[in-house]
Amino acid sequence: MHKKQDAIYIFPSALGIFIFDAEFKVIEKKDIHAADLDKMSSLEWTDSEKQLLQKYEDKKVKFIGFKKEHFPQELSANKEEFSKALNYVKSQQYFAEFRTKNILFAKKKVKQSFARDALLMQAAAHLGELDKAINTLVKRCRDWYELYNPEASKELEDNELFVSEVLHKSKRELLEKINIKYDESMGAEVHKDDLTQILEIAKQVKELIALKQNQTRYIEKLMKEICPNIQAVAGTVIGAKLIVLAGSLKRISELPASTIQMLGAEKALFRHIRNKKSLPPKYGVLHEHPFITQAKKKDHGKVARALADKISIAAKVDYFKGKFIGTELKKALEKKFGIRA
């Protein structure tokens, strides 16, 4: 029969594995490797812990810790014993070590937590920013340029075309193209230097547009690698937006289809939740999907729901790295709604 004095406590800590006696005095303290912390925080047994259990198996051992694997009741410490151990390490002599060990471990975990979808999120967010930047600069460029050649700016509605034309063609050439006599233009004459200044912006816009195309190609490549199923069903642009709104590939794989349907419509959604008189939204960013834009108005809700369903399946297949079924999922939708590819 074990007497109270035989009680031994094993308490693993970042500071080392403590072996306490019944009065919580330290009998032994075993050093741990940095790699052990990983196992300990994942609630797995480390070799050191197993060795110590064996070493003291003839004593009344209690383990102060949690493990995924069940261990016998007699081995479990009670709440009071946990508190005593935690109280023991609450000591000025240990805080510096708690700090350094935790800093190292946190760094390791941050590094480990990197998943390639983080790159996708950055690129997708960047695309939105590029759009804003391009629009702002183009507006200014046009405003400024229109002092010189307003007719050409009006004619060249497409921004990309506008910047490339004004950089390569003279005022005369551009006006000729739209059958306006040079002298009839409302635009003023400006010095060569002044024109060069305006065209500096056009140059920047051209480069930003090229960057946007470059980033889009990059996103397409990434999505093909990380989430080909989502890409097949939702398309690159909408797929990327959905993942950004969900937070990560893992998160979107955990979302119910109904939430995926609503991603992007949060304002309308919560407005409806707070006031039932306000109608619920039918879709968020899915709104832009060709299946919805092509469908009859009365079918928008149905299509959005079905689309969200398939995307939710696609997301799970992508996250758990299953076999590619994106094309089939898309075909099922096309068949259901009579859409010809």
Add this chain to the structure above:
Amino acid sequence: MKQTKFFNVYEQKVRGRTILLTKNLVPGRDVYGEKLIVEDGIEYREWDAMRSKIAAFILKGADQIAIKPGAIVLYLGASTGTTVSHVSDIVGDEGFVFAVDIAPITTRKLVFLAEKRGNIAPILADSNKPEAYLSLVSEADVVFQDIAQRNQVDIFLKNVNLYLKEGGFALLAVKARSVDVAAPPKKVFQEVKKTLEQHLKIIDSRILDPFQKDHIMFLCKK
């Protein structure tokens, strides 16, 4: 500038408003762009109540905050360390802050903060599973939680149960909308109060308006 009733927390009246400050543990450095003020050779950091719920709690008239020099604090929901840095200032060299956050992107900033301050340990972990950091922390004198999750009260009780010393204090910042987006905040606060009362003694509670909309801070004792 004068000392408030709380150690290492100071206040200044600027154009009729009260601004709180903490004594900078690491003079010469700001953490998040806050104003640094030197008076009589001592450097203080401005503490924005719109960003830190503890500061809001103080400005709403709290009599006790439990966070004081020498305290060992378990801080759940540390985020980028804005409020953690002020807690670090208050507890000082003799105190310590175990700062837990779930997101790698914010923990990165916490690590940088901990590298500059000797009394912070950054922990990347899910507070909903407190067993995971048993080996990384010690017992706490104070538990502070600011986590916007539906089951935030549950998380709070789990951590208080495991890590807070007997007779220790625990602060819980509750965001009504996280618990239930459609219910009126007062109702949510009542529910939370009922649940807390079953396990802890509630010492104080203050609604944090206008500093934080629809938030309440509870100060409890184990």
